[in-house]
Amino acid sequence: MAPRTYRARLSLRLALLAAAAVWAAALGALALFPGAPLGSVAAALAFLAYFACCSAHYGRLAVEVGPEGVVFRTVFRRLRVTWDEILKVEVRVGLAGTLYAVLTRRGRVQFSSLLARHRELAQLMLERAGLVRS
Secondary structure, three states, X not given: OOOEEEEXXXXXXXXXXXXXXXXXXXXXXXXXXXXXXXXXXHHHHHHHHHHHHHHHHHHHOEEEEOOOEEEEEOOOOEEEEEHHHEEEEEEEEEOOEEXXXXXXXXXXXXXXXXXXXXXXXXXXXXXXXXXXXX
């Protein structure tokens, strides 16, 4: 099996970068405006921080699948799990999308339908972990 990497959808990553750029421009415009209300500057700064953090999170978020197992990668965490360490994959469909909870011997990891090809990833995990018959 060739290694595969599942990442957040490109459209999501680009939208978050664009939103951060818009709020950076708004903050820059407020900085040039004499007497800009402090509340407006604080709000623009907060939105910039929010979209920059979301952009960093979804930019780094990835699930790397290889012959030995899976590597779950986020901004602050990198967890390598072998196929036999995956105990259960729960799928929950809701109004906001699909959430996949992967229970491993090393703890629980989640990913959602914001990942491109998320269904393929979930099916691959179920098959490789021996949780369903192929």
